[in-house]
Amino acid sequence: MVFECNIDSRGKAVRFRLGLIGVLAGIFLAVSLLLAGVDLGVLWLLPLGVLGGGLFALFEARTGWCVVRAMGFKTPI
DSSP: OOOOOOOOHHHHHHHHHHHHHHHHHHHHHHHHHEEEOSSSSSSGGGHHHHHHHHHHHHHHHHHTOOOHHHOOOOOOO
């Protein structure tokens, strides 16, 4: 699959920052749940979702491709 670049350098920078924040927040949530002794279950979907979203934002920043813009929506950045 070929991803056509549809964001500029400003959009890449914003997605990179959001991706880093998402990855760090996901790691923080996972470590917090681990230290709190929470058993593996549905609650672990929260840090996994945040981490996955952050990784996807980093992917968008790296490729210069935005899924929302690819669907036809105009984003302000």
